[in-house]
Amino acid sequence: MSSIAISSILVVLSIVAIIYLTAKVKFNVFGALFAVTMALAVFGTGLPFGKVIDAMKTGFGNTLGGISFIIIFGAAIAVCMERSGGALSLATHIMNMAGKKNTKAAVAWTGFIPGLTIFCDTGYIILSGIVRTISATSQLPMPLLASILGTSLFAVHCLVPTHPGALAAATTMNANLGLLVVASIVFAVPGLIAAYFWSSKMCKGMDYAPATVEAPAQPSTTQLPSFAFSLLPVVLPLVLISISTLLTTFGLKDGVAAVFHFLGNPVIALLVGMLCGVWLLACNGGQKGDFSAVLEEAISKAGPILIITGAGGMFGAIIKETGVGGALGEALGSASVGLLVPFIIAALLKTAQGSSTVASITTAAIIVPSLATFGLDSEAGRIFAVLAIGAGSLVASHANDSYFWVVTKFSNIEMEQSLRVFTTSTIVMGVVTFACIWGASFFFL
Structure with missing residues (x-):
């Protein structure tokens, strides 16, 4: 055996x-994660013993370097929203607008629309506090709402080229970005709908509990901060990140654009959101010393999440060292089965090493020399190839994906629940999205 x-x-x-x-x-x-990763590094990678721990530390550190500040500031926003009553104000307003029967749909669109321009992990961290409050007030199970919010953000993150994986794949394949943006949003919708109903199905008959949130002394909703005021810590970071993304899309980098790029960096944007949250708290019964208390609680909440997220990145890095992903890509890259090839390669790479961005970039590099062989060497063919890669990168978010741990830990749900509901929903979402892409290709290719 090889x-x-x-x-x-x-x-x-x-x-x-x-x-x-x-x-x-x-x-x-x-x-x-640590024990299994070390065993895999020793027996499955061929790394010298002296390099095993170095490789694990690199994977752990690189993951934390990309997400640690975001998680801490995001947790601080959530603490401010809970302490000030802002989260309850938003949840109450959303439920009143949507009605109890439409609460789940409201959560889905709450994730989908901001997710067009914001990374899924950042968006989930910002919105998770609101959704926990919605779960507590509506008594809907938290694993259900966590999966709906998580998949709605994930769908556009993997498909729409305002995000790095899809953008890199589109650039590699020289696809038309304008057409791709429209097509990717269109095809993200059926995937989201499939994940929505699958999440509901997987929670049916299960004894999953709603979230519990600490409610400050708020005897009536009339004492809560206004809806518009409560939106500020959540929406302002999204707006800043969105402006930076749009400026990048138009190739604007210097002058005033440089200022917006700085403010639109996710770390700075969330820092601004945290400061708005502290202001919200101060204007709604906050006391001297609350800022320090907010940071203390945020760090306390973020610590375990950071450790587990880093460990998941460490596991993914060691899987990459095994060379399994590259070998699978090369083996499938020689098959001539059209759009199915990029979908399968991306799905296997995503499942094996955890990063949707890496899966998309790697698959695009493998596929681009063979576009003519697959009958995809045309403007429409390149767009459909990128879409197929995006659909594959949805399958599947599990233990080696940092986003899986963000969804699980920020929702305060068990890993088993997250695997049953969220992970299976990402599989269904990816398959349904690809089925729609494949079906549409018969009319456009």
Whole structure:
């Protein structure tokens, strides 16, 4: 048996081991990730013993470097929103507008629209506090609303070229960005709808509890901050990030644009949002010293999330060292089955190493030399190829994906619940999205 075949088996066994240890044995998540990652690094990568820990530290550190400040400031926004009553104000307004029967749909669009320009993990961190409050007030199970919000953000993150994976794939394939933006939004909708109904199906008959939130002394909604005021800590970061994204799309980098790019950096945008949250708290019964208390609570909440998220990135980095993803890509890259090839390669890469962005970029690099072979060497063909890659990068978000841990931990739900509802929903979403893309290709290719 070849070394790559052995490594492939070990990768599969590693994923199964993490799921078993955390979901069934109830072993500590970080402990399970660390132990399994080390075993895989020793037996599945061929790395010298002296390089094993270095590779693990690099994967852990790179993941934290990209998300740590975002998680801390995002957690601070959530604390401010809860303490000031802003989250309850937003949740009450959304429920009053949508009605109890439409609460789930309101949560889906709450994620989908901001997700057009904001990274899924950043968006989930910002919006999770609101959704927890909606779950508590509507008594809808938190795993259900977590999956609906998580998939609505994830759909556009993987498909729309305002995000790095889809944008890099489109650039590699020289696809028409204007047409791709429109097409990707159109095809994200059926995937989101499929995930919405699948999430509901997976929660049906299960004894999943609604979220519990600490409610400050608020005897009536008349004492809550206004809806517009409460929106500021949530919407302002989204607006700043969106402006920066649009300026980048139009190729504007200097002068006034440079200022907006600085403010639109997710770390700075969330810092601004946190300061707005502190202001909201100060204007609604806050006291001296609340800013320090907010940071203390935010760091306390963010700490475990950061550790587990970093460990998930570490696991993904070691999987990459095995070479399994590259071997799978090369093997499938020689097959001539049209759009199915980029979809399968992206899905396997995403499932194996965890990053949708890496899956999209790698798949595009593998596919672009063979576009003519697959009958995709045309303007429409390149657009459909990028869309197929995006659909594949949706499948599947699980233990080696940092976003999986953001959804799980910021929702305060069990890993087993998240795997059952959210992970399976990402699989269904990816398959349904690709089915729609494939069906449409018969009319446009």
